[in-house]
Every structure is written in C-alpha cells, then in structure tokens.
Amino acid sequence: MKFLVVDDFSTMRRIIKNLLIDLGYQNVTEADDGQTALPMLQAGSFDFLITDWNMPGMPGLDLLKAVRADAKLAKMPVLMLTAEAKREQIIEAAQAGVNGYVIKPFTAVTLKEKIDKILEARAA
C-alpha cells in the first residue's frame, strides 16, 4: 500500500511517516503542499492520501477537490489530518468527499483506527 503524506511542516511529515511504518506501511512518500502533491498523485500509483488542510500554495481542501475532480484519482481514499477544527470546515471537507478527518494533536491509535476504517469500508 503506497501512501502520500502532504503537510507543510517537515516535522509532522516525519511523525506521520514513522507512525505509518510502525503500522506496517513501509511505502510512504512526502509532499509539502497540494501543488506539489497533485502532479505526484497523477503520475504515481498511490493508494492512500493523508493531507493537512492549512498549507501555502494549494491548501488541503483544494487538493481534495482536485483529487475528486480527476477521473483517475476520484476514488482515492483521503484522510484529512489537520488542526482546522471549525464545525463548518469539517462539514465542508465531508461535502468535498473526505473519507476521514483527524484533528491535531492526534494519537497513534486514532490514526490507525481511521486508516483501518477507511480501508475496511473500501474492501466492503
């Protein structure tokens, strides 16, 4: 399973990458904003996208919308992992087609639960 982790803070990318490796997902690539991530998604064979919201360049919500608007990527599981905690934002992300929403600071257990849940729903 190939993951793309998008966050503008390199510390957060390292944290997520390490947690994913702990969960047994060794194949993790990083990008620092939506603008960098989108061509990587279009060119690569990623299976799962984990993205922050608030980033310079292209924010995560716009990346999510771009993914859903791209016929080849439209079905990709997307987990939003962000400090954005306004109710209207969570609703907006849900309406844009996010598969899971985790707010920072988060725990390893929460990350695992959400990834498992998304993968289970896809397998069903």
Added chain:
Amino acid sequence: MTSPKLQEEFGPIIAALAGALAAGDEKTFYAELDSLVEQRERSLFGELRKLTADLQSALVRFSVDSRLVDLAEKEVPDAKLRLDHVLKMTDEAAHRTMDLVEQCAPLADRTAKEAAEIVEMWRRFRARSIAVKDFGQMVQRMDVFLESASADMGKVRGNLSEVLLTQGYQDLSGQIIRGVMKLVGELETALVELVRLSKGGPRASEAGADAPAASRGFGPVVPGVDHGPAVGDQDDVDALLSGLGM
C-alpha cells in the same frame, strides 16, 4: 466694495463686455462672455478637485485609522494570547518528552545490567565450566530476564512512539507563530501608511490585509481566541461526521 483679486480677475473681461455692449459689437460681446464663463468654470473645477482630493485623503486616513484601532483593540491582544498558548504548548511538549525519556532510562539500565550479569554465567556455560547449581540459577535468571526485558523494551518502544508524536507541537505552534508574523507585517504596513499620510505623501498601498480565504484554513484553535464554533476533540469530529452519515 469688490476685492482687488476679483477686480484683477474679472475687471478686464467685464470692461471689455461693457465696451462691446455699448459699441453694439455682438461678436466681441459673446466671445468675452464665453471667456468669462470658461474662467469661472476653471476655478470651480479647481475647487472641486481639491475637495475630492481632501475627501479621498480623509477616507484613506479613516481606513488606516480604523484598521489600526482594530489591530490595537482586538488582534494584538489575540496575538498575545496566541503566543502564550505557544509557550504553554512548547512547555508541555518539552516536559512530556523529558518525562518519557526519564521513564525509559531506568528500564534500559535494568535490561543492560541484567544482560551483563547473565552474559558472565552464559560464557562459563559455553566454556563448559559451569556448576550444575549455577546452571539452574542461570536458567531461572534467564526466565526472569527474558520476561522483564520483553515488557521493559515494549514500554520503551511505546514511549519512543509517544516522544515522536509529542513533536507535533512544532507544527501547531509553527502555524500560530506564522499567523502572528502575518499580523506584525500588517501592523507595520498600517503604521508606515499612517506616517506617510501624516506627511501628506501619496498613498503607497492598500491598508489592511485581505481577509483570509476560508479554503486556506484558520490554524489551530487557541483558547480565549474565538473564531466561531469549533469542535473540542476527536470524539466531537466523529460525532459530527456520523451525524452527516459518514
């Protein structure tokens, strides 16, 4: 009594008008009349231009003033709260990290010490120079050691993961500091603009930054800084999403 300025400005034209009227010179009369009207219009437009410039300058000053008032009354105190929160967050993260490291140290020490003691017996066993009594003791100690090492290292591994997660404060505090830096930049622009206006200079830039686009996000929630209804924790997020059928 007319003022000398009026005399000087309109006297010659009016004299010319009166002369043309008396002489019955219609062409000259109308030419002088047109010139009089044109002169009057010119001065009126001049006044109007000045009035417009004054109004524009007053509006610019007002917008800079109101932005500064807003910055001083609301956003600077908010920025102090934000920086306080960063201080608290970094303090908590540093202590949490040190707590976890302090918990790990004795576990690692115990494992290393026990292993070193067993190694000595193990060497004698490998050299076939261990007494039967000591062999029984070694096996017993190994049983205890393997069990405790497994539990201790499991705990150390868990703590290491926790230390890793704790570093997430850098992202959250970084986002808040970026917001405050943006505010300082905005404050600087408004003050520079105010100085420029007080010197009567031309307007350099639009005062006040653009409102943040909602799609860009608002950054982490800071206690005491209200930006509308926010969820408290992951359970609230899950409840909200489940209410939306997710």
